[in-house]
Amino acid sequence: MKELSEVNLPEDVRYTKDHEWARPKGEAFQIGITDFAQDQLGDIVFVELPETGDRFESGDEFGTVESVKAVSELFMPMGGEVVAINEALEDSPELVNTAPYTDGWMLEIKVGDPAAYDQLMDRAAYLDMLKGLEE
Amino acid sequence: MTSLKTSLHAWHTGHGARMGLFGGYDMPLWYASAKDEHLAVLNHAGIFDTSHMAVVLVEGPGALDLLQFCFTNDLTACLGPRKASLRPGRAVYGAFLDAQGHVVDDAIVFMLAADAFMVVVNAGMGPAVAAHLVQHGGAYAARVTDLSGQVGKMDVQGPMAARMLYDVLAEPETVFDAMPYFSFKGGFTDAIPSWGAVVTRQGVPLLLSRTGYTGEFGFELFAGPEQIVALWEAIVAAGASLGAVPCGLAARDSLRAGAGLPLSHQDIGAWPFCRHPWPFALPYRPGTQEFSKPFLGDTALQTCQGPYTYPFIGRDLRKVTLPAEVLDASGRSIGDVLTCVTDMAVGRHEGRVFSIRSPDRPKDFRGGGLCCGFVRVADPLPLDAPLALKDKRRRIDVRIVKDIRPDRTARQPIHTLLQPKEE
Numbered sequence: 001m002k003e004l005s006e007v008n009l010p011e012d013v014r015y016t017k018d019h020e021w022a023r024p025k026g027e028a029f030q031i032g033i034t035d036f037a038q039d040q041l042g043d044i045v046f047v048e049l050p051e052t053g054d055r056f057e058s059g060d061e062f063g064t065v066e067s068v069k070a071v072s073e074l075f076m077p078m079g080g081e082v083v084a085i086n087e088a089l090e091d092s093p094e095l096v097n098t099a100p101y102t103d104g105w106m107l108e109i110k111v112g113d114p115a116a117y118d119q120l121m122d123r124a125a126y127l128d129m130l131k132g133l134e135e
Numbered sequence: 136m137t138s139l140k141t142s143l144h145a146w147h148t149g150h151g152a153r154m155g156l157f158g159g160y161d162m163p164l165w166y167a168s169a170k171d172e173h174l175a176v177l178n179h180a181g182i183f184d185t186s187h188m189a190v191v192l193v194e195g196p197g198a199l200d201l202l203q204f205c206f207t208n209d210l211t212a213c214l215g216p217r218k219a220s221l222r223p224g225r226a227v228y229g230a231f232l233d234a235q236g237h238v239v240d241d242a243i244v245f246m247l248a249a250d251a252f253m254v255v256v257n258a259g260m261g262p263a264v265a266a267h268l269v270q271h272g273g274a275y276a277a278r279v280t281d282l283s284g285q286v287g288k289m290d291v292q293g294p295m296a297a298r299m300l301y302d303v304l305a306e307p308e309t310v311f312d313a314m315p316y317f318s319f320k321g322g323f324t325d326a327i328p329s330w331g332a333v334v335t336r337q338g339v340p341l342l343l344s345r346t347g348y349t350g351e352f353g354f355e356l357f358a359g360p361e362q363i364v365a366l367w368e369a370i371v372a373a374g375a376s377l378g379a380v381p382c383g384l385a386a387r388d389s390l391r392a393g394a395g396l397p398l399s400h401q402d403i404g405a406w407p408f409c410r411h412p413w414p415f416a417l418p419y420r421p422g423t424q425e426f427s428k429p430f431l432g433d434t435a436l437q438t439c440q441g442p443y444t445y446p447f448i449g450r451d452l453r454k455v456t457l458p459a460e461v462l463d464a465s466g467r468s469i470g471d472v473l474t475c476v477t478d479m480a481v482g483r484h485e486g487r488v489f490s491i492r493s494p495d496r497p498k499d500f501r502g503g504g505l506c507c508g509f510v511r512v513a514d515p516l517p518l519d520a521p522l523a524l525k526d527k528r529r530r531i532d533v534r535i536v537k538d539i540r541p542d543r544t545a546r547q548p549i550h551t552l553l554q555p556k557e558e
Binding site: 001043064071073 | 171453477
């Protein structure tokens, strides 16, 4: 298990309390789970994602990540429409473990209200939250 | 509440294990990867800290009779197809029941001498099982001693296990000679008659047993708790070049489920110990439904109308999370899910389930994983019955099976696994 000092928390994404991240990509946003979340879950053996065109509100469950022992929900950081899913995860779900912020991305969404992004936690705020969880 | 720690606790945390509470102990769930650990036990070997398990000694002229009354298996008729009597150096699986036929705990009974038995039970269960034996064994001249926390234990499981121990033991050829499945040699204290028969090159006396709970070839090692860290490190070192890795309880759970073995207090528990896929734990006379001896709980089992417990396999590796219910083909709720995990070493090819070690597996077979476990239902079900398992989130299709992970190696003779492998 990683110490908090070892958890990779890039500056160029925003974070949620459910351990998802979002990053602007052109007109859309890319979504995934954080390094902290993948480390907690352990080996991810299956990722269940929605289909392009599906619409979700902020906080909605959009899919699941499955480890050998457990199944965990994925929650939308912002409301919007799914415009792309990471099809590589079907054959290589371990990308979520090995590259959670890059090759292990899950969705691209088109957001109704892009200002919602600014409401998410920045690195410092998320790290503070993680420190709180450790205590 | 403070959790208990095994002698290896500092080793686990020092090696990056993700820890979790099990049976009152803070135990490793996995180190780097539960999936890789599970696969290592099939391909190479896994090394498990099992010092959280408890040892209870039953000794005295009435020890056999006490266990005959309290243990489900018939110690005078349990070895092999001919049901020979247990003898010193042999062990047998069974359970302790209450008068209602409900499970107090499951156990392996090791016969140390005509009047001495070592009973190995689950984490935290030493006091409860010892109290149960004292409570129901008052009529027998036997002494019951709970050795919880006083015995160190680790398991080495997988095809490389014998080669690893070969490097660690002082006289491996002698030790491995005539050592079939469910036999043991040596002892961890000089109170055990076979003490001294198994000693490491470092001079540590062990009780070495051809048992385990993964379904794969391997051993359980019992030693003094103060010896376990050095023993563990010697075995980890011996296994490093053979692909062996330390494993946590997550891999142990997925391996045992795939091997069709129950987890006490989850797959067996406070309901009658019958109508389940473990008839070898009950003293059936061969070819009959009659018991070969009377024992505590027997009447309740003979009149038991269920529930029925069955192994299942899913369509792919997707699982449900407990609590989850079992639905029949018409969608009616007929029971609950006891265990649901993914065995990453199995997969389907043209309708048949293979393991990554099946001798006749298709070329380039990679397994991929299948969901599996046990369901408990009110009424009997035929083999291959289609069911759905439903939790709060999803519904998955499964079928009742006789067995889960095929071609397991637990019973393979030692000498076949001492030679370097072809690969």
